[in-house]
Amino acid sequence: MLSNTLKNICFIALVLVLVISCYRKQYPVIVKSIILHDTVVLRLPSVPIVTPTTTNPIDSLLYDVHTAGSPNFNLRKPCFVIIHHTAQDSCAQTFYTFSLERTKVSAHYVIGRDGSKYHLLNDYLRAWHAGVSKWGAISDMNSCSIGIELDNNGKEPFSGAQINTLLLLLDTLKKTYNIPTANFIGHADIAPRRKDDPSVFFPWKLLSEKGFGLWQDSIPPSINVDSKFNSIEALRIIGYDISDSIAAIIAFKRHYMKDESSKTLNEWDKKTLFNLYKKYL
Numbered sequence: 469m470l471s472n473t474l475k476n477i478c479f480i481a482l483v484l485v486l487v488i489s490c491y492r493k494q495y496p497v498i499v500k501s502i503i504l505h506d507t508v509v510l511r512l513p514s515v516p517i518v519t520p521t522t523t524n525p526i527d528s529l530l531y532d533v534h535t536a537g538s539p540n541f542n543l544r545k546p547c548f549v550i551i552h553h554t555a556q557d558s559c560a561q562t563f564y565t566f567s568l569e570r571t572k573v574s575a576h577y578v579i580g581r582d583g584s585k586y587h588l589l590n591d592y593l594r595a596w597h598a599g600v601s602k603w604g605a606i607s608d609m610n611s612c613s614i615g616i617e618l619d620n621n622g623k624e625p626f627s628g629a630q631i632n633t634l635l636l637l638l639d640t641l642k643k644t645y646n647i648p649t650a651n652f653i654g655h656a657d658i659a660p661r662r663k664d665d666p667s668v669f670f671p672w673k674l675l676s677e678k679g680f681g682l683w684q685d686s687i688p689p690s691i692n693v694d695s696k697f698n699s700i701e702a703l704r705i706i707g708y709d710i711s712d713s714i715a716a717i718i719a720f721k722r723h724y725m726k727d728e729s730s731k732t733l734n735e736w737d738k739k740t741l742f743n744l745y746k747k748y749l
Contacts, residue, residue, distance in 0.1 A: 543592040548613035548651045549641055549680075550598055550658065551634075553620040553665040554578070559586065562617060572596055575615040577637060583629030585637060591645070601658035602709040609658050614641060618666065625669045638680045650748070652680040653707070660719035661712050668726045684724060684743045693742045699733050702745035 552575065554562045559580045566574050566588065575597040578586040589595050597615030606612060618634065620626055641647060652675065655663045676683035700713050708716040714731050722728045724740055733741065 544594065544611060546591060546612060546614045546641075546645050547647055548603070548609065548653065549638065549647060550609065550613045550615050550653060550655055551666050551670070552597065552615060552617045552655045553622050553626075553667060553670070554617050555622050555665065556619070557621055559584070559619050562619065573599075575617040577614070577616045578619065579616065579630050579633050579637070580619045581627050581630055583627070583633040585633050591641070598655070599659060600662065601655075603653065603658045603707045614645075620666070620669075622665060622667045626666075626671070631671060631674070635675070635678055635680075638675070638678070642680065649679055650682050654723060656719045656722060657708065660709065660715035664722065664728070668722055668728055672723055682744060682747055684740045687739050687743055691739055693735075693738050697738070697742055699738055699741055702741050705745050705748050707748075 556562050556565065559578055562578055563586075565571055574589060574595045576587070576589045576591055576593075576595050578588060580586070591614055594610050595615050596610060597617070598609035598613060601607075601609045603609060616634065616637065618626060618630060620630075638652065642649075642652075654670070654672075655665045672681060673683050675681050700710050700716075703713070703716045703720060704710045706720075708719060710716050717733055718728055718731060720741065721730065721733075721737060724744065725737055
């Protein structure tokens with residue numbers, strides 16, 4: 469008798485499940501992502517057609533009127549590394565900023581003044597660190613880059629421990645994702661109108677010597693720049709957004725000349741730019 473009762477209960481439960489599962493309705497497509505020891509586990513639901521109800525950050529791609537899920541996808545592969553300074557006074561302050569949904573800002577890594585490394589987001593996920601930016605033809609830098617924040621207020625040198633940790637991290641990222649040497653750049657390079665990080669204190673020359681980013685060769689004082697050389701065009705070829713040429717010049721001088729006091733290129737600046745742009749041809 470008890471066995472028959474259990475069978476009846478199971479049968480009724482099965483019927484209810486089938487009825488509920490066959491009930492068709494529209495609902496948002498939600499992809500749940502769980503990070504387990506730097507491995508992203510994606511849980512996909514069934515594939516409905518939905519009308520998006522969320523608002524994207526200003527630098528995100530816009531959705532069409534309707535979207536649909538698909539099982540045909542893979543994770544992004546980063547091909548740039550963007551280096552920032554936090555412009556804050558502690559890692560704790562930075563973590564608090566990142567924890568606020570309204571700030572719409574994050575990064576993959578934060579490196580403290582003492583060399584401590586914090587891995588905030590899996591490398592395959594799209595952090596919101598670049599903002600409105602452009603490098604070459606790419607206007608969505610968040611989708612192709614890893615963001616590294618250095619705990620620094622922008623008015624002080626970077627500590628040796630911090631740079632040593634950064635170099636180790638960059639070496640790992642370059643090998644893991646086969647990132648080209650030229651694709652290690654700064655936030656100010658991709659957003660020259662808005663940003664000035666990392667500051668003039670940042671050791672770009674040292675990074676280049678280790679294989680992260682390009683640097684000018686030793687330039688003899690006697691070298692002459694081609695009279696037909698177009699400085700603004702050279703900045704564009706390197707990758708700078710020249711829609712605001714003055715901002716691009718300032719960003720170039722901050723990165724390569726360790727100078728942000730002038731808005732124009734002097735003769736030595738032009739020689740340096742000429743030497744660098746030939747590396748991009």
